[in-house]
Each structure stands twice: as C-alpha cells, then as structure tokens.
Amino acid sequence: MSNVTRIRHELPVSKDIARTVAELDAALVKAIDAAKDAGLPQGLLVGLLHGHAHAQTHQMVIE
Incomplete structure (x- = not known):
C-alpha cells in the first residue's frame, strides 16, 4: 500500500486534487x-x- 496517499497529510490539497x-x-x-x-x-x-467501494478498497489493500 505504498502508493496510497493519506489526504490529511496533504492538506491543504492542491487545486488539481480539489478539482478532480x-x-x-x-x-x-x-x-x-x-x-x-x-x-x-x-x-x-x-x-x-x-460493492464498488468494497472492491476498490480490496484492490488498494492487496497492491
């Protein structure tokens, strides 16, 4: 899970992230x-x- 970004560490978020x-x-x-x-x-x-939220969470955990 090294590619997971914790947003609380990135606050304030960039304009690109906020727009996305x-x-x-x-x-x-x-x-x-x-x-x-x-x-x-x-x-x-x-x-x-x-179901989609669960699947995405599972994918993040196993990568």
Missing part, C-alpha cells in the same frame, strides 16, 4: 440521479455503490 474530487462528486451525483429517474430501487443502488 469535485468532478468525481458531480459525476456520482449525476449517475445516482439518472439511476433514480430510471426507477432503480434505492436498495439496489446502495448495494452497487457499496
């Missing part, structure tokens, strides 16, 4: 709103998001 985080957040909000508008059940949406 804002873009990611906006993309997530847009995708969630589209899924809701399409009628995706909230539980399925939450499950999918949780």
Whole structure:
C-alpha cells in the first residue's frame, strides 16, 4: 500500500486534487440521479455503490 496517499497529510490539497474530487462528486451525483429517474430501487443502488467501494478498497489493500 505504498502508493496510497493519506489526504490529511496533504492538506491543504492542491487545486488539481480539489478539482478532480469535485468532478468525481458531480459525476456520482449525476449517475445516482439518472439511476433514480430510471426507477432503480434505492436498495439496489446502495448495494452497487457499496460493492464498488468494497472492491476498490480490496484492490488498494492487496497492491
């Protein structure tokens, strides 16, 4: 896990990181709103998001 950056050690974050985080957040909000508008059940949406978060965490831990 030597490639994992702890953001608290990097505060204040650079403008590039802040912009990227804002873009990611906006993309997530847009995708969630589209899924809701399409009628995706909230539980399925939450499950999918949780699954992806778990998979990314697992990938970071094993690298």
